Amino acid sequence: MTVNDSQFLKKRLAELAEKSYRTNTYCFSDFLSPADAGMAYEVCEPARLAVWGGSEAAERVMVRFGNPEEFGYEAAFPITVVCISPMNEKFAENLSHRDFLGALMNLGIERGVLGDILLSDGKAYAFVAERMADFVVESLHRVRHTDVRCAVMEDLPETALPRLERKTLVAASVRLDGIVAKLYHFSRSAAKAAFAKQEIFINGRVCTNPSVVLKEDDVISVRHKGKCIFRGISHETRKGNQAVELDVYV
Numbered sequence: 001m002t003v004n005d006s007q008f009l010k011k012r013l014a015e016l017a018e019k020s021y022r023t024n025t026y027c028f029s030d031f032l033s034p035a036d037a038g039m040a041y042e043v044c045e046p047a048r049l050a051v052w053g054g055s056e057a058a059e060r061v062m063v064r065f066g067n068p069e070e071f072g073y074e075a076a077f078p079i080t081v082v083c084i085s086p087m088n089e090k091f092a093e094n095l096s097h098r099d100f101l102g103a104l105m106n107l108g109i110e111r112g113v114l115g116d117i118l119l120s121d122g123k124a125y126a127f128v129a130e131r132m133a134d135f136v137v138e139s140l141h142r143v144r145h146t147d148v149r150c151a152v153m154e155d156l157p158e159t160a161l162p163r164l165e166r167k168t169l170v171a172a173s174v175r176l177d178g179i180v181a182k183l184y185h186f187s188r189s190a191a192k193a194a195f196a197k198q199e200i201f202i203n204g205r206v207c208t209n210p211s212v213v214l215k216e217d218d219v220i221s222v223r224h225k226g227k228c229i230f231r232g233i234s235h236e237t238r239k240g241n242q243a244v245e246l247d248v249y250v
Helices: 003-023 034-038 097-105 130-139 176-184 188-196
Strands: 049-052 062-065 079-086 114-120 123-129 146-153 164-171 200-202 219-222 226-236 242-249
Touching: 003 062, 034 200, 079 130, 097 114, 097 123, 123 130, 130 146, 164 176, 164 226, 176 188, 176 200, 176 219, 176 226, 176 242
Parallel strands: none
Antiparallel strands: 049 062, 079 123, 079 146, 114 123, 164 242, 200 219, 219 226, 226 242
């Protein structure tokens, strides 16, 4: 994203925040990358916004401006799950995330109407902005050379839902850079680069400070790597290191 694009998005988010406050109605962004969604915290009080992408582990999310306590009611995010499945499983290709994304983008729709795409049992489950779901269902008939059918789903099947797996790591401290390096097998230079490129997030906000000390239940996201929840220190080792527990989305 260029500087001009970033400024335009920030202005757009500020307009949505102001409209929500002025009209006492919820306003929603399109799907955004983690870094772009983090801009919302620069233009709006955290208590007046929420983010959601269709699942707990979603990377691309919508931002909702508005506070249920102020408005007196809740409002669901306008996100629809579209299941894309082969017409004939026997002759279906082994399709990747890239294949499904490419086929969807070839429909001529904007990236902002598409969230994450989850793969399970030869099918894809795409999070789509509600306003475009019918168009996707009616228009997408082929992914690469495989004929497909699309259907709106009420809920994700259990097999496609993200799961949490408990992991224990031993680190010198609970500094963010050390935990990220251990969990995702980063070298020191790779970890430094990830911070510099604003690819690491705590609780949905970009973090550029490697020395941040993690707190219990902090949600850590590393772009293109994954997401986890820091559960705290379980014990100290004989050598004085910290054994920490994390719930990792898999």
